[in-house]
Amino acid sequence: GAVVSQHPSWVICKSGTSVKIECRSLDFQATTMFWYRQFPKQSLMLMATSNEGSKATYEQGVEKDKFLINHASLTLSTLTVTSAHPEDSSFYICSAREGGGQGETQYFGPGTRLLVL
Amino acid sequence: KNEVEQSPQNLTAQEGEFITINCSYSVGISALHWLQQHPGGGIVSLFMLSSGKKKHGRLIATINIQEKHSSLHITASHPRDSAVYICARIIQGAQKLVFGQGTRLTINP
Numbered sequence: 681g682a683v684v685s686q687h688p689s690w691v692i693c694k695s696g697t698s699v700k701i702e703c704r705s706l707d708f709q710a711t712t713m714f715w716y717r718q719f720p721k722q723s724l725m726l727m728a729t730s731n732e733g734s735k736a737t738y739e740q741g742v743e744k745d746k747f748l749i750n751h752a753s754l755t756l757s758t759l760t761v762t763s764a765h766p767e768d769s770s771f772y773i774c775s776a777r778e779g780g781g782q783g784e785t786q787y788f789g790p791g792t793r794l795l796v797l
Numbered sequence: 798k799n800e801v802e803q804s805p806q807n808l809t810a811q812e813g814e815f816i817t818i819n820c821s822y823s824v825g826i827s828a829l830h831w832l833q834q835h836p837g838g839g840i841v842s843l844f845m846l847s848s849g850k851k852k853h854g855r856l857i858a859t860i861n862i863q864e865k866h867s868s869l870h871i872t873a874s875h876p877r878d879s880a881v882y883i884c885a886r887i888i889q890g891a892q893k894l895v896f897g898q899g900t901r902l903t904i905n906p
Contacts, residue, residue: 712892718838723883723896771838777892786830786894788840 682708684776686789693764694797701759701792703774709754710776714786715747718771730757764796800824801886803897811905816871818900820884823865830894831858831869832883840883843869874904 683706693699703713712731716724728749730736736749748760757776761768771793775786801822810816820829828847834840844851844858846867851858855874860867871878881901885894 714893723898724840724894725896726893729892773838773840775840785842785845787842788832791838791840793838 682706682776682778682785682787684710684774684787684789686772686774686792688792689790690793690795692795692797695765696763699761699764699794701761701772701774701794703757703759703776703789705755705776705778705787708776708778708787710757710778711754712777713751713757714775714777715749715757715759716773716775718773718791724773727759761794764794766796769794769796800895801884801897803882803884803900805900806898807901807903809903809905810874812875814874814904816874816878816902816904818869818882818884818902820867820869820897821865822867822884822886822895824886826862826865826886826888828887829860829867830883830885830887831867832885834881834883834899836880843882871902876904876906879903 685704687702715727718724726739727742728736728738730749730751732751732754738744751757771791773791774789777786804819828845830845831843832840846860855872857870881899883899885896
């Protein structure tokens with residue numbers, strides 16, 4: 681099946697710094713990528729939908745100036761957590777969808793654990 | 798109330814048992830995903846279905862659109878099946894997934 685990678689898999693940073701997470705589709709072109717956040721023992725929550733070449737669509741309650749998303753190519757989307765704080769510590773997961781119609785399978789990345797000290 | 802409800806939330810069974818996880822949703826869908834999340838966090842898409850039944854190995858997924866209900870079955874369960882199983886509906890007219898809260902499955906040897 682299709683492969684989505686994320687980098688880094690783990691990051692520990694100091695409060696106030698910015699962290700960039702990359703999401704790549706390795707063997708297909710992803711017209712749409714999604715960014716999720718998952719807190720311990722909770723389900724995934726969609727943060728934003730990213731379409732190649734256009735601005736991301738953020739879910740209600742997600743600060744677009746804090747979570748910067750760039751989908752510059754059909755195989756790469758990045759999420760930058762700016763001025764990270766301890767409450768941003770979470771598991772961030774991306775998924776990528778091939779094709780433009782409804783119903784295509786989403787392929788998930790392995791996730792990035794962020795710990796902000 | 799979550800739009801996607803799963804039951805049970807936790808399930809512990811012995812190796813070899815037949816497992817059923819249920820998923821109900823409250824609004825219309827274009828398709829439903831079943832996902833598996835392992836302890837390390839990685840997520841695998843098991844099935845996407847919009848009608849009927851799909852089978853892959855020991856896993857079977859069924860969906861009843863009229864009743865807004867889907868089930869995931871595992872036959873001859875094995876400890877390596879231990880994971881969190883999540884159903885997610887695809888919002889009609891949009892691209893987004895709405896997730897259930899997950900079912901934590903533990904299979905004891």
